[in-house]
Amino acid sequence: MNEFDATRFRVGNPEALGGREKDLWVKVEPLIHQLLVELKKSGKIETVFLPADMNLLDATLKKLNEFSKVHNVFINLFDSESDSKGFLAVNAKFGLDEPNTISAYLISALAVSMLSTELFKLLLLFLTKDVDPSVANFPKTMRREAPNSWELLEPFVDTPWRNAIAHGTYAIINRKFRLFKNAKLEADETEEGEEFAGLDLSDFMMRIKDKNVLFQVLVNVIVDLAAAGFFQPSV
16 A cells, blocks of 8 residues: 655745735635545545556646746846846847747746646645546536535636636736636626736736645645645545
């Protein structure tokens, strides 16, 4: 029998986060803990993890760290005017001018955001048994298998944002990032009209960070639960 080795997956340090991210961490952590406990009470938590499957999980999650490093390279360019100008001076001859650099940042940021959300779902499902393993059906699965805790956690998963990114229903207009709920390019009423006005760069960056915090919290909760024997078979 193989126990879940969670030590290799711990990511991030809550103490290194900003105030907004810490507040989100405090809100989300008990909800994720509650969700996992509800799944366990229903007998839906896996207790046997094969080394080969753990290696595959490791490789699957690893790309988020790799993409995040690329994202951080681009976002740090904007911290220093001299660094950004130096970067552009060196790379402009290869076609990586200022507009393309901004586009490269957006591409990496959106990829990190989507991966954070989807790997959050994947990791949770990896830990379950006797449930639908499809990531595409994750909301329905959680609604069915852990209805009480999922109702509280679901808003933090931010499905409107995820869907807009995945379906391409967004646009950058007048330096604002706007989201739409459908192909008619209608703003999503659940977002309280912020798509209509559009997100400025700072709000956009915060939205990206929220998804990464969500994933980090999940991993850290799993590590703590694993250390407490949560994934061992019940006696």
